[in-house]
Amino acid sequence: MDITEYIQLVFTDYTLRTITLGTAILGAVCGMLGSFAVLRKQSLLGDAISHAALPGIAIAFLITGAKDTNTLLVGALVSGLIGTFWIRGIITKTHLKSDTALGLILSLFFGFGMLLLTFIQKQPNANQAGLDKYLFGQAATLVESDVWLMAIVASICLIVLLFFWKEFKILLFDADYTKTLGFNTKTIDILITSFIVLAIVLGLQTVGVVLMSAMLLAPAAAARQWTNSLAKMVFLAAVFGAFSGVFGTAISASQNNLSTGPVIVLVAGVFVVFSFIFSPSRGLLFKQIRFIKNRRDLQLHKTLAFMHNIAETHEDISHPHAIRLLNNFQGYTKSTLQKLVDKNYVELNGNMWSLTKTGFKTAANLYTKQSIEDE
Amino acid sequence: MNSAQLEIQLIASLVAVACAIPGTFLVLRKMAMISDAISHSILPGIVVGFLITHDLNSPLLILLAALTGIITVVLVEYIQKTGLVKEDTAIGLVFPALFSIGVIMIAKNADDVHLDVDAVLLGELAFAPFDRLIIDGTDLGPKSLWIVGTILFITITLLFTFFKELKVSTFDKGLAASLGFSPAIIHYGLMSVSSVTTVGAFDAVGAILVVALMIAPAAAAYLLTKDLKKMLTLSIGFGIFSALLGYWVAHWLDASIAGSITTVLGIVFLIVYLFAPTKGIIAVLYREKQQRTEVSLLTFLLHLKNHDEISERHVKHLNEHINWQKVRSKTVLDLAQKNNMITIENNIVSLTEKGDEFTSKAIDYIITNEDAQIEDMKDDFFLFRG
Structure with a gap:
């Protein structure tokens, strides 16, 4: 199956279209809200909440006895919120640290959820089959109404985000200042946290409890590398998230035996690795290049200083010397020497070099003051 | 109780102890989430090991999986060192990626691997007694008992x-380094022990319970004591208690043993969280309330000390002037009277000698922040206990 064929199939095939749309919207929402989670240093909150949602799903099923997606999601939302506020209670009221609180809630809620799930499985109610799809998610079970739900939640998120943009932004970067300005920080805080919980709960059906945190984090972490502006970061993260969803669905659809969730997470992971390496300002590659360039410049200066030392002993500063003299000198290469020539500090003549007047002057002042050209 | 039940309980208790020991240190070093990351990311190691050996209990598989655990730690630290993202983001990026690779590997080799992802995450303690270690035809007990026992040893x-x-x-990395203990060796040693424990315990109790058994007992113990040895003992105790009680709850409900042990752990933690004598939530809330009252008391006494005029010391005036609600002013007045700090005559409040002395001392303490002067007040007032 080649690409054009696949794209055609996306538009004609109902299942594929639904899944592609669903994962794209999910990726975008998670990217948007994930940016806040990452910047608020709550990266692992997503992991904890997604695990904490499990008992809610089980209890919702136990109460209603039906496998209606929306009821189960409400259950997940409630238990996710309880988990979140308990985490907050542990962190603020006791001396236990945030990592302990997260790990605690994550494992305890998940274990309790599993207890309920296994308990449900032993019940005579035949309806229970398929509840465990929430563990790892099954994008294939998405139907049009689910996609509509996602789209509605996504637009609500977007509207609230635009409406409270200023408040979210200021709380993110300077919580104390926000308080002094008279904003109700607690409400803003609860609002943004609730939205993060909502996004996580929405994703449970598609990518599952275990991998949900990566959906939240990866696009945001990738977007963070490209910009220092919050608005751009949120936008980029949404784009990355949506593309991870689309590509992940495409890859898993073109192969047998590939569940969508893990593939989406891996695609998002590729985005992250790419951003880590190739981002122009923060990326590892360019950082290394800058590092090497700086070292070269320094050594060029050292070479120049060495030349100056030699030239000083002669009456005529432009007296030619053999290039051999510079051998064994760190940082000396044909190309660096050429650089000095280009800057008109040195003249080359066959195997000999000589300092020019400007070169001598620059070298003399090299360590006393910064020359303007070097800045 | 038959022998299989006894064996299950024995395995569960051993796992609980084996997890509680590294767990205590993870909680104290603020690295609890690392155990969660390890428990997920060992999956690809387990799958590769299983593809090679076709035996869930082979030592090679445990080694490979433990290696993956250590790779996780190294990766997290590397990403963190680049400064591109914070530590928690690094953790959150690494383990889902590795876990996804594991899940995909299982899916791709579904014909070869009789390995269920559910089983990896949850384990099935109930089947542990059926997989026995048999050497020369003699039955030496369940394999997982031997594995967990070795790890615990x-x-x-x-x-x-x-x-x-x-x-x-x-507790003091700098001191440790200056004394000549390499923090790196201890760090990676602890990480290796955690990885090996996670792997060894996972097929008995599953990855999630391992995390719960590491963090929950230690966190509960940490709320009860500040002494490392006591904390270790307590968390081991909590672990064993939850393992045993959890087993019987599961037996009664006919549900997952791992899930039920975790639930018992959760209840244990909840009880400690609520009722721990000084760190529990009720104690904290009570202390905060007392401190609020005492701050009010101090303000009130200070007001009295600063004003000699009768008009300023009239009960009614105080109500208006300090702007407290009725209930609050009554609590404060009662507290002051109970401590013989004020006397009320004809609705005029005045400081007693004791109250006067107390106020000066307290103000002095607030200004100089020197502890010695208030040693005797600490017993009566929460405010000065820090």
Whole structure:
């Protein structure tokens, strides 16, 4: 199956279209809200909440006895919120640290959820089959109404985000200042946290409890590398998230035996690795290049200083010397020497070099003051 | 109780102890989430090991999986060192990626691997007694009992040998380094022990319960004591108690043993969280309320000390002037009277000698922040206990 064929199939095939749309919207929402989670240093909150949602799903099923997606999601939302506020209670009221609180809630809620799930499985109610799809998610079970739900939640998120943009932004970067300005920080805080919980709960059906945190984090972490502006970061993260969803669905659809969730997470992971390496300002590659360039410049200066030392002993500063003299000198290469020539500090003549007047002057002042050209 | 039940309980208790020991240090070193990351990311290691050996209990598989655990730690630290993202983001990026690789590997080799992802995450303690270690035809007991027992033995040996080093490096890294213990070796040693424990325990109790058994008992113990040895003992105790009680709850409900042990752990933690004598939530809320009242009391006494005029010391005036609600002013007045700090005559409040002295001392303390002067007040007032 080649690409054009696949794209055609996306538009004609109902299942594929639904899944592609669903994962794209999910990726975008998670990217948007994930940016806040990452910047608020709550990266692992997503992991904890997604695990904490499990008992809610089980209890919702136990109460209603039906496998209606929306009821189960409400259950997940409630238990996710309880988990979140308990985490907050542990962190603020006791001396236990945030990592302990997260790990605690994550494992305890998940274990309790599993207890309920296994308990449900032993019940005579035949309806229970398929509840465990929430563990790892099954994008294939998405139907049009689910996609509509996602789209509605996504637009609500977007509207609230635009409406409270200023408040979210200021709380993110300077919580104390926000308080002094008279904003109700607690409400803003609860609002943004609730939205993060909502996004996580929405994703449970598609990518599952275990991998949900990566959906939240990866696009945001990738977007963070490209910009220092919050608005751009949120936008980029949404784009990355949506593309991870689309590509992940495409890859898993073109192969047998590939569940969508893990593939989406891996695609998002590729985005992250790419951003880590190739981002122009923060990326590892360019950082290394800058590092090497700086070292070269320094050594060029050292070479120049060495030349100056030699030239000083002669009456005529432009007296030619053999290039051999510079051998064994760190940082000396044909190309660096050429650089000095280009800057008109040195003249080359066959195997000999000589300092020019400007070169001598620059070298003399090299360590006393910064020359303007070097800045 | 038949022998299989006894064996299950024995395995569960051993796992609980084996997890509680590294767990205590993870909680103290603020690295609890690392155990969660390890428990997920060992999956690809387990799958590769299983593809090679076709035996869930082979030592090679445990080694490979433990190696993956250590790779996780190294990766997280590398990403963190680049400064591109914070530590928690690094953790959150690494383990889902590795876990996804594991899930995909299982899916791709579904014909070869009789390995269920559910089983990896949850384990099935109930089947543990059926997989027995048989050497020369003699039945030596369940395999997982031997695996967990070996891991526990190694952990305890390491704990006793390096207790001092662990303690110093946990509470004061700088001191440990200056004393010549390499923090890196201790760090990676602890990480290796955690990885091996996670792997060894996972097929008995599953990855999630391992995390719960590491963090929950230690967190509960941490709320009860500040002494490392007591904390270790307490968390081991909590672990064993939850393992045993959890088993019987599961037996009664006919549900997952791992899930039920975790639930019992959760209840234990909840009880400690609510009722721990000084760190519990009720104690904290009570203390905060008392401190609020005492701050009010101090304000009130200060007001009295500063004003000699009768008009300023009239009960009614105080109500208006300090702007407290009725209930609050009554609590404060009662507290002051109970401590003989004020007398009320004809609705005029005045300081007694004791109250006067108390106020000066308290103000002095607030200004100079020197502890010695208020030693005797600490017993009566929460405010000065820090």
